[in-house]
Amino acid sequence: MKITILLIGKTEKDYLKKELDLFENRLKHYIPVEVNIIPAIKSSKNLSIKMHKLAEAELILKQIKPDDHVILLDEKGKQYSSEEFASFIQGRLNTGIENLLFVIGGPFGFHEKIYEKANSVISLSKMTFSHQMIRLLFIEQLYRAFTILRNEKYHH
Amino acid sequence: MKITILLIGKTEKDYLKKELDLFENRLKHYIPVEVNIIPAIKSSKNLSIKMHKLAEAELILKQIKPDDHVILLDEKGKQYSSEEFASFIQGRLNTGIENLLFVIGGPFGFHEKIYEKANSVISLSKMTFSHQMIRLLFIEQLYRAFTILRNEKYHH
Numbered sequence: 001m002k003i004t005i006l007l008i009g010k011t012e013k014d015y016l017k018k019e020l021d022l023f024e025n026r027l028k029h030y031i032p033v034e035v036n037i038i039p040a041i042k043s044s045k046n047l048s049i050k051m052h053k054l055a056e057a058e059l060i061l062k063q064i065k066p067d068d069h070v071i072l073l074d075e076k077g078k079q080y081s082s083e084e085f086a087s088f089i090q091g092r093l094n095t096g097i098e099n100l101l102f103v104i105g106g107p108f109g110f111h112e113k114i115y116e117k118a119n120s121v122i123s124l125s126k127m128t129f130s131h132q133m134i135r136l137l138f139i140e141q142l143y144r145a146f147t148i149l150r151n152e153k154y155h156h
Numbered sequence: 157m158k159i160t161i162l163l164i165g166k167t168e169k170d171y172l173k174k175e176l177d178l179f180e181n182r183l184k185h186y187i188p189v190e191v192n193i194i195p196a197i198k199s200s201k202n203l204s205i206k207m208h209k210l211a212e213a214e215l216i217l218k219q220i221k222p223d224d225h226v227i228l229l230d231e232k233g234k235q236y237s238s239e240e241f242a243s244f245i246q247g248r249l250n251t252g253i254e255n256l257l258f259v260i261g262g263p264f265g266f267h268e269k270i271y272e273k274a275n276s277v278i279s280l281s282k283m284t285f286s287h288q289m290i291r292l293l294f295i296e297q298l299y300r301a302f303t304i305l306r307n308e309k310y311h312h
Contacts, residue, residue: 015171015174015175018171019171079281079282079283080282080283081282081283081284082283082284084282085283124281124283125235125280125281125282125283126235126236126237126240126281127235127236127237127238127241127280127281127297128237128238128300128311129293129296129297130296133292133293133296136289137285137289137293140285140286140289141283141285144284155284
């Protein structure tokens with residue numbers, strides 16, 4: 001299995017880029033990882049949120065291959081503890097999935113078309129965090145999951 | 157009312173320090189804020205987790221004044237959405253509390269003595285995040301709360 005993380009809009013802050021690279025490289029000790037970025041749709045007064053999400057959805061759909069197992073990160077999703085998330089990953093590893101595709105959306109959530117494509121929807125918190133920061137939270141959590149599965153020291 | 161944030165152990169990474177300063181300065185437009193750091197207890201093989209937490213608790217207790225309203229950040233706490241957290245802050249603003257003291261613990265959680273002192277216990281997520289990163293998540297959330305209360309644009 002490999003993991004693909006799909007981000008919408010480039011990572012803005014240098015420190016976030018560095019930290020993301022750090023965890024991406026650490027993750028690669030456990031599993032092949034690819035981070036793909038879709039350019040953000042420019043907001044404009046003429047573009048409603050609904051149209052914004054639709055335009056974004058078209059770009060996301062192009063990145064989803066038929067056999068991908070698609071997991072959305074979204075406030076409306078199911079919450080897991082770090083241990084439960086590790087088990088969730090283990091479950092996916094056990095089923096012969098080729099590509100586990102995580103999609104981290106923009107500030108408005110996803111269009112209905114994307115929810116329809118999703119195999120699971122996961123929420124990191126009931127709170128709204130910055131969508132830039134969620135990238136770091138999530139990749140750290142993914143790294144943490146593998147250290148839990150390997151019974152390594154990182155996770156208390 | 158003023159807000160005091162009590163951290164255990166110094167902030168390790170430079171980027172985190174910078175981001176914390178940034179949000180601290182933004183927060184100060186809304187409310188007086190003070191960030192205090194207690195030195196971390198050094199772990200050692202001879203120190204059980206229980207003793208570690210007890211030693212930490214003694215240091216925390218010294219920082220709590222009798223009239224402080226104490227809120228712990230802890231995985232076992234209650235979860236709030238960003239809007240609910242903003243209402244929570246508004247509720248505290250309405251009651252004439254002088255100092256709202258948030259305590260962000262170490263990786264092992266708090267000693268029972270600290271839970272006994274707490275007026276509330278709040279959880280940012282069911283997942284375990286790095287205790288360094290939680291500082292940034294939390295201060296961003298506090299800033300977000302004030303922008304929500306003022307009906308400002310930051311929060312979508």
